[in-house]
Amino acid sequence: MTRSPPAFEYFRRASFMLSVQHLKDLPPDSGREVAFVGRSNVGKSSVINALCDQQGLARTSRTPGRTQHFVLFEVGEGRRLMDLPGFGYAVVDKATRAHWNETIPAYLERRESLAGLVLIADVRHELKPEELNLIEWTLAARVPLVVLLNKADKLGRQASLTAQRAAGKAVVARGGDAGSVRLFSATDKVGVPELRAQLDAWLGGTGS
Numbered sequence: 001m002t003r004s005p006p007a008f009e010y011f012r013r014a015s016f017m018l019s020v021q022h023l024k025d026l027p028p029d030s031g032r033e034v035a036f037v038g039r040s041n042v043g044k045s046s047v048i049n050a051l052c053d054q055q056g057l058a059r060t061s062r063t064p065g066r067t068q069h070f071v072l073f074e075v076g077e078g079r080r081l082m083d084l085p086g087f088g089y090a091v092v093d094k095a096t097r098a099h100w101n102e103t104i105p106a107y108l109e110r111r112e113s114l115a116g117l118v119l120i121a122d123v124r125h126e127l128k129p130e131e132l133n134l135i136e137w138t139l140a141a142r143v144p145l146v147v148l149l150n151k152a153d154k155l156g157r158q159a160s161l162t163a164q165r166a167a168g169k170a171v172v173a174r175g176g177d178a179g180s181v182r183l184f185s186a187t188d189k190v191g192v193p194e195l196r197a198q199l200d201a202w203l204g205g206t207g208s
Contacts, residue, residue, distance in 0.1 A: 008196045010076050014052040017072040017080065023103055023110075026070060031078030032203045033113045037104065037134065038120030040086030043150045046186035047120055048073070048083060051195055058083055070107075079203045080113075087130055104134075108141045116144040116202035118195070123149035123163045123183065127170050136174050145176060146198055148184040148191065 020026060038044045045058035057073065071083040084104060108114065117138050121131055127147075138145045147167060152160045160183050168178030184191035 008193075008200055010079075011052045011196055011199075012054065014054065014057055014073045014075045014081060016057070017074045019069045019071045021069050023070070023107055026111075027072065027080075029112050031080065031113050032115040033072075033080045033082055033111065034116045034118065034199050034202050035082040035084050035107070035114060036118045036120060037084040038086065038150075039122070039128065039130065042120045042122045043186050044083065044086060044120050047118075047148060047150060047184065047195075048081065050186040050189055050192050051199070052081075075203070081199075082114075087134075105137050108137055108143055114143055115204075116146065116199070118146050118148060118199075120148045120150050120184075121167070123152050123155055123160055126163075127167055132170060132174065135171060135176060139175050144202060145171075145180050146195070147171060147181045148195070149181065150184045150186060152183040152190055153185040153188045 018027070036044055036048055048058040049055055052073075052075075058071070069085065073081040073083070075081055084107070087104070108117065119131060119134060119138070121127055127135075135145065135147070149160070149163055149167060155163065164181055164183055165178075168181045171181055172178050182191055182194065184195070
């Protein structure tokens, strides 16, 4: 297996920090934080596990919507990964969905330590209204954004590139950069080195 550059090795030392339901219970708003968000069935936990090369770091489940809290992982002093609640999951009650719809935009707008957001989507489907809304919120909050089209292993190369171009146009239409849309496969590790490099830049690039 190809090893990451030494500066990226700290991702492999990521560890669970805490899980909370409310923004007020998050750790002090200092240091740098990168958040991951996506619909409940796009493989968000698998992406985090692939990034950190730890199979069980973020819990995965065949039942969508397992992540219903703000889950933090530490990747060095003052640096964190945030697993945001999965959205678009119909089984949770209306009060919970309303809570997420209020707190996620508030987190994007107010969290000073937020250095970047990774939106994970399914390459096999067009970006859905919730995902497009989240892109708009993120760009409005001036938070750096990467859109990962996960499960690229499920499509052929040409179909994946077509999906990437379509998603790029949707991002540009909302004032973003088409280059922020990237193909990814947590299964085949496609895009993992590039994601580590991007997060390393957001987190300050000081770890090893």
